Amino acid sequence: MQPSTDSPAEIYFTDFFKLPPEVLEEYGAFDISLINNLPLFIDPFLLFNSEKHEYQRLHEQIIRYVQFLRDKSVAGNIDEGLLTSWFMFSEVKQNWLGFSESGNGGRGLGPEFARALHRNLNKFFTDFGQERVTEGSHLEKLTLIESGVGRDSVSDFTTNLIKRFLLDYTQEFTQQHVRPEYRRRVAVEKVQFNYTTETWESRSFDLPWDGEDYVLLTPKNMLTEDENWINRNGFIQSYSDIVESVPDNQLRAQINNYFSSILPKDYSSKEEREARTNVILRFPELIEYYIRYKEERGDEAEAYSEKKVTESEQLYINQVRNFVENLFALTKFYEQVGNTHEEARHRVMFLKDVIENKGGHRLFYADGKPIRREKDLQLMFRLTWFASPSNVSSEVNDGRGPVDFKISRGSIDKSLVEFKLASNTNLQRNLENQVEIYKAASDTSNALKVILFFTQEQQDKVSGILRKLGLEKSKDIVLIDGRDDNKPSGSKA
DSSP states (O other): OOOOSSSSOOOBHHHHTTOOHHHHHHHTBOOOBSSSOBSOEEOHHHHHTOSOHHHHHHHHHHHHHHHHHHHHHHHOOOOHHHHHHHHOBOOOGGGOBSOOSSTTOOOOBOHHHHHHHHHHHTTTOTTTTOOSSSSSOOTTHHHHHOTTOOHHHHHHHHHHHTHHHHHHHHHHHHHHHSOGGGEEEEEEEEEEEETTTTEEEEEEEEEEBOSSSBOOOOBGGGEESSSOSSOHHHHHHTHHHHHHTOOOHHHHHHHHHHHHHHSOTTOOHHHHHHHHHHHHHHOTHHHHHHHHHHHTTHHHHHHHHHHHHHHHIIIIIIIHHHHHHHHHHHOOGGGOOSSHHHHHHHHHHHHHHHHHHSSGGGGGEETTEEOOOHHHHHHHHHHTOSSOSSEEEEEEESSSOEEEEEEEETTTEEEEEEEEETTOTTHHHHHHTTHHHHHSOHHHHOEEEEEEEOSHHHHHHHHHHHHHHTOTTOTTEEEEEOOSTTSOGGGOO
């Protein structure tokens, strides 16, 4: 996909389709990046708990389809063709949300998810739609049983089952605000399920077109940045409160007795977690009490998700957009070419200068505190690579182990870039494994390591590691000072 040349910084939906951000904000949609997925997810609980009748109906549609799958699972074995048709879904990549290694491509819901859903519908979902403890039915129950099914799977499943709504929602905005040259009539598969024929149907819609594919908008009030409100980690962490909420004294005693019997005498936190998980499988009734516990705190879910989505907007949109505009204002940064190693080094060194000397460190702070996840730093770096002749791939492995970015132009000219936080406990081991690479001449190694620190203590730690390994003079290891306490007061977050 090639952005148009009207604007120097086209990263987000409103940039590509020449719209004021305020128009999308008023409509209530998230301003997605068309460079890379943003780590946001549709949480079905927000549909269930919403005061909007339209959202409640969407949740009812999800439950009806899961009931259909449950009935088919209980009836007997399902052949592979129907398992694929009914239980497996491609990722709706056109919404540009969720996890992806590069761009907007994800794994979708393949055979593993399909078989897990089929298996558990037959075992744990037999009363789905007729619950006696909870106020409603919840797809997220599957995440409490299967450790490999997380928020991305639930979000993908939910997105597929409400795709008709998202298409209508986007079409309405498109017809009102997107210029004709930026939209196209598109036939979309698996839009609506026909319960009479038991098949998925296609429909056509008038949608934004980015040059390669259509784009879907998502209302912000459906999204969350962290775990779903009903999630496995939350269940494990609130285990004691959930057990205490069980009104049946006999059942509660059986649960506590079983838990004590399987917990080692001198147990670790990991063993305690595993024991709690085993209790859940032995007494699935606990799942219902946990879900009721979360239902009773539904207002907290909406407030928390709204806060996290607002933080994501500030972090991934407002600060990145300001950062990129700053790059354009200060230099002809995006006109620099050279080979990929020179291009990558130039970008890294310029980022270092902006972060250390021009207030760019604010990009890495939220609520006055530094971000502690390398993935966030990698994503923000990736978002600045939109105007380059090079191909930028994420999470690649060229035989040296996985690396964050590969910058390439064909098979001959390629360079690797890896970002690490100084606080990473595996930093020294990671550098030890690649000492020879960083001691080699840069024109043969074509690898850059970028280490970001937020405190003097972290800086001293990294400097000590580099001296120990003889890498303190390596030009291909770049330290970036992200401290807030040594910058001019006017640039504080």
